[in-house]
Amino acid sequence: MxxxxxxxxxxxxxxxxxxxxxxxxxxxxxxxxxxxxxxxxxxxxxxxxxxxxxxxxxxxxxxxxAERPLRSLQVRMHLHSPTDGSQKVLFALADGMTVETVLIPSTRSADPRRYTVCVSSQVGCPAGCTFCATGLSGFGRNLTGYEIADQVMYFAQALRPEGRRVTNVVFMGMGEPFLNVPSVRDAVQRLTDPAGFGLGQRHLTVSTVGIVPQIRKFAQWGGQVNLAISLHAPNDDLRSSLVPYNQRFPIKDLMDAARNYIASTRRRVSFEYVLLKGTNDSLDLARELARLLLPFGGSAHVNLIPWNPFREGRFVRSEGPDADAFARALHEGGLNATIRYSKGLDISAACGQLRDTVELKKASNPSSDAADLTPLQRTIA
Ligand code: SF4
Structure with a gap:
């Protein structure tokens, strides 16, 4: 690049x-x-x-x-999923650290020209969520605003020859965006600048694990940018075991911040819920979740995401009938909920997985460039 x-x-x-x-x-x-x-x-x-x-x-x-590089990223690996059209890139930064970015094409026939880029905001992540490959691999550093924006620009360039363009950006890759607010704000500004890339604010979504003071501040600076809160459990005991930050910002404070956000922006909030079989997917927990979020009425939407397995992951993916039953219980409890199957399972598209796999290959065979990672199309720069 x-x-x-x-x-x-x-x-x-x-x-x-x-x-x-x-x-x-x-x-x-x-x-x-x-x-x-x-x-x-x-x-x-x-x-x-x-x-x-x-x-x-x-x-x-x-x-x-000869003066300086054009952009901040170099492609280390580029994987294309033959099953669903998603693409995943492992980028090297100027200091040699690596981050992942995913391009997700729409499968909705009503919206075939929708291309979403899922960006990373940090190298690794300090939040340490126990079900997340990135969380388990530790924290490297914050990305700058231009390193975040360059991830989008890479795919903008890749799509341009086919007359397609990036239509949506979600801050759901590696890192917790609200632990790197200055860079995330800078990236949002760059991507929405009408004189520059010019994405509408409503086409961006920032996803947080629940850094309460920053949710309150986001209500002031976020404008029309969407907010997603990674909830994953309806009570503190279970949530603290999945999301360590819950010990600092428990559910009551998180719900207060969400209420404040909705009241001051009049915008909806998405609640993300990774489905882990036998851990957080019982019908009792679904009913508890419905009771927790019902006061938000139509301002809350739950996205149920069957967990993506990875090498050191100690959970089991909940999907099919289990996921359907959980979603049904939420609907019966009065909530809007959608099951969202992640794309790119065949290219390690869940956050942190590709980097994890490449590091593993390098550790076991330092001369390897992960050349036999998968039988997929691949570009190694
Ligand atoms: S789920 Fe998100 S916030 Fe939690 S460790 Fe992974 S990248 Fe960080």
Whole structure:
């Protein structure tokens, strides 16, 4: 994505906003319109190579290509699912750390041109949810706003030749977005800037495990951006065993924050619930969940997500009749609920799985580049 040079001393061009590009153009004695052309190419077209800067003369492209990278990410692995069309990329950052990003095409016939990018906001995650591959692998660092936005721009560029585009972005990849608010706000600003990528705020969703003070602040800064809360259990004992942050921000405080958010924004909240067989999928728990969320009325929607197994995961996926029965009990309890089967199971699309698998391969065979990971289409850069 960045070309062949690796310049770690300077942030990439994608880090620069329009004003910074204008300053940069002045410093390089370039006419002001070059800054605007560059900004449009970076943010509207989503170019991934200096060669795509076709409005720039070749010698200028070469000169700036030697200065710093175009973007912040390099593709380490790109997997395509032959079963559902989802794609997953493992990106290397300038410091060699890696993050995952998933592209999810719509399967709804009413909405065939919907392409959702699921971005990571941190390398690893400090939240440590016990059912999550990323949570078990620990925390590396926060991503910057441009590292988050560049994940979207990568897929924008990949879809462009086919006349398709990224229509939705969800902050549901690696990391807890509300533990990295400045970068998430910066990424939201970059992705919704009408002069740049120009996504509507309603096409973005930030998903949190329940960092209560930040939910309260999000009610002020989030605008029309959607909020999803990862609940996973209707009572504190069970939730604390799945989501350690529940000990700090118990369900009562979380519900207060959600109520406050709905009252001040008049927007709906999605509650995410990973279904773990024999752990949180009993009908009694479904009824308890219905009682907990019923006061939100139509402002709450529950997304039931059968758990995606991974190497060290100690849970069992709840699906089929069990998931149906759980959803039915929620409906009978008066809640809106949808079962959402994750895409890309064949390409380790659940957050943290691909990185986990590649690290495992490297540990067992340092010369391996995970070349025999799966029989799927694959690009290794
Ligand atoms: S589920 Fe989300 S918040 Fe929890 S550990 Fe995984 S990435 Fe972090």
């Amino acid at each position: 960045n070309g062949t040079h690796q310049h770690v001393s300077q942030p990439p061009f994608s880090a620069l906003g329009l004003e910074s590009l204008q300053e940069w153009a002045r410093a390089h004695e370039l006419p002001a319109y070059r800054a605007l052309q560059f900004f449009h190419a970076l943010t509207k077209l989503g170019i991934g190579e200096f060669g795509e800067l076709t409005e720039f003369p070749l010698d200028l492209r070469r000169r700036i290509g």
